[in-house]
Amino acid sequence: MKQLFPAKQVMGFVFSLILTAIALAVYFLDVSFTAGLTILIVTAFVQALLQLIVFMHAGETKDKWSIYGNVYFMIFIALITIFGTLFLFSWDM
Amino acid sequence: MEFFERFAIPHPSPVIYASMVVIALTVIAIIAGLTYFKKWGYLWREWLTTVDHKRIGLMYLISALLMLFRGGVDAIMMRAQLAAPDNKLLDAQHYNEIFTTHGVVMIIFMAMPFIFAFMNYIVPLQIGARDVAFPRLNAISFWLFFMGAMLFNISFVIGGSPDAGWTSYFPLAGNEFSESVGTNYYMIAIQISGLGSLMTGINMITTIMKMRAPGMTMMKMPMFTWATLVANLIIVTVFPVLTVALAMGTMDRLFATNFFTSANGGMDMLWANLFWVWGHPEVYILILPAFGIYSEIISTFSSKNLYGYKSMVASMVIISVLSCLVWAHHFFTMGQGAASNSFFSITTMAIAVPTGVKIFNWLFTMWRGKIRFTVPMLYSIGFIPLFTIGGVTGVMLAMSAADYQYHNTMFLVAHFHNTIIPGVVFAMLAGLTYYWPKMFGFMLNERIGKWTFWLLSIGFVLAFFPMYITGLDGQARRMYTYSEATGFGTLNMISFIGAGIMAIAFALIVYNVYYSIRYSPRDIGSDPWDARTLEWATNTPVPEYNFAISPQVNSIQPFWDAKKKGHVLFPDKLDKIHMPNNSGMPFILCSIFFVWGFSFVFAIWPLVILSTIGIFACLALRSFEKDHGRYISVEEVKETEEKTGGAKL
């Protein structure tokens, strides 16, 4: 039975619950918008990395550099799309 | 509108009625022909169900050529209308429909399948693979593209063509200003073929990253393969953006949502924004494979290794990133601030740097080479100065302050045709002539080919250079006429003559195919151009398994080394070959997609639901299917190799 619950994944799960709890602080505690957004950005991206590495086994084969490269490239362009659009429509208009 | 009214053409004209008759007659003729010659079985077994990358490539090629003529007719009609001031050949509505379909057909249904044709046919051969990574998915990609194209093309006889421009900006494309189903066709047809493009992107990246012949490291890949890899990376990056934008546009039109409307908080410019987040990288998706083809051709016919291989690769990678950073230069005049305009101005101009690097690399490849002026080489040499002019005017357009003068004028139209025609169309024709012997086993006639090249180049210059002048003088694009007082008449007449010369050139291509089928010699071997890369190391016609033995690669030009330096290309012994089975599923699935799209356009919901169920049923069947492919035995391989003249065993 025990071997069905590997420590690494259980730890990963516990950690992701903790991250969720930290993120909830922005709702339950009285934090400023900037501080709140910072907390959310950090917790969300750490959680995403956690899923990627611990649960999705992104780095387990010799293709790991292509896989990471692809994912990071997409995240990079995704952020450019999001912030570029906000730049045009919200911050510079 | 009433249900049945939607199917009628909103602006009928004798031309459209004539087209209906022609379409009906063509369909009847095809059906009758297939029945009379008993070719239904052949069509089904050899083409509709095929998963062979070469056959799929050829089907892309044929579709692209058909669409080239379809879009070309639109172009001639536009130039004819504008040839004289206050011309009455077309009315405003008809003109709107024509420039819209011209743009969509040329970009999505001509240029895209043309590059996919070469990617499909050439890339697996260049990397020494037996097929692409997902042959079945490849067939689905093609049929999705095909059904999307067909759906788009029936619009002008059923329900009316889209008329809001190929960019379909809201609010013009919204229900308020575009009542007919035309824009629904635009949204759905591009959606369907866009799905196919995305799948091709995934397929090609996986193929190139994982299926290269032994010894072919990333930095030993042929330049066309590199270009394909980078272009497909951009496809996978930006096509989802188009998917979402089209879906939201569809919802605005059919479900009364408020993404791009002028009420309830909707924002029309968001459509333009998302469209160009896809649209600008899209032009690099087209031009990079074209660059790849030029690289192959220039290297072959200069009898030299490609100059500056590493900088060629680096510049393409830089272009791929920059291409996603420039989209706002399509709407500098939207009203955003100077900061964002400056940012997008600078990124746009920066693209000229890696592109310039490539231009110089081609020139240095030719420098002191033994140049053979064949037809493909002529196109490549013509491309360099003409494309450079297009690029330089692009830098002019990139300056956001000056853009207020150029925006939406014929100057812009001249610019992008100046990049796309010498850039992409010349490359496609060069590639077509270059790879024709590999595909069909005989060469296209050189003399007719040279005539075609010169007519096309002269026609192109006559057709588009006057637009730079009229554009700077203020002639707006997408206007169906102009008054005599503007003085644009003469220059537009020159454009029309140029367009006519281009039409003759395109007709010559058809004649060349006919002439060459009849008279070209067939004993040309498998390497008629004395080329350098692996695709020429196969037999002609290429057997379905491509290479009887996996080639061993030592450099970026293994075939050249095998011919001149004694490199052993096929060191292994013959073994049985594993190949995928044919399947009718892709064709059936995509036919259901066609029904789905058609019923979506006309909001026939019961049929939408039925066909959606049909699509998922196909997916489920595929999931439960057991298909391990088949083996070709050693004896069979030997037999095929002898028949196709393979002396390499």
Added chain:
Amino acid sequence: MKIDHSQPLEYSTGQNNLNIFGFWIFLGAEIMLFATLFTTFFTLEHRTGNGPTGAEIFEITPVLIETILLLTSSFVIGLGIHAMRLGNKKAMITFFSITLLLGLGFLGFEIFEFVHYVHIGAGLQTSAFTASLLTTLGTHGAHVTFGLFWGLSIILQVKKRGLTPETANKSFIFSLYWHFLDVVWIFIFSFIYLKGMM
């Protein structure tokens, strides 16, 4: 077909490797798909027209329950893949079934949430904000729904055919998909709900 026994089943054939690699590329496209939805949402977030704002309609309880359900399901399917690598078919099927049940629970809550929004006057057609909100959530929800059917068909195949290179490959790819949906939800949870309620 050559089977390489030194690798886990899901990587044991050439085609299996291609499938997994190709699916990673597909996930890259999915990143861009959801990024575009987020782009739209962030642009239209405050354009509420005559409709309600996010702060007015969001409620923390159902959102938190949905989050916990999906996080747990992502963990459980990870256990399922671990069990598969141990060759324990029964445990694997159990874990996969629990995953799908949790997914079903998530979906139930989301449907409830949607009905509630429509009920309080925040339907798809109300404003640019509601359209982008419901489309983003709906796209994620549609992915989960598709995942439920997909997962079910994989469980049936594993049950019938056992752990073969093909079924193991499909299961692994499905797990990637499911984890990815969890990642997307984390971003929805953080930047649509929590940011909206902040």
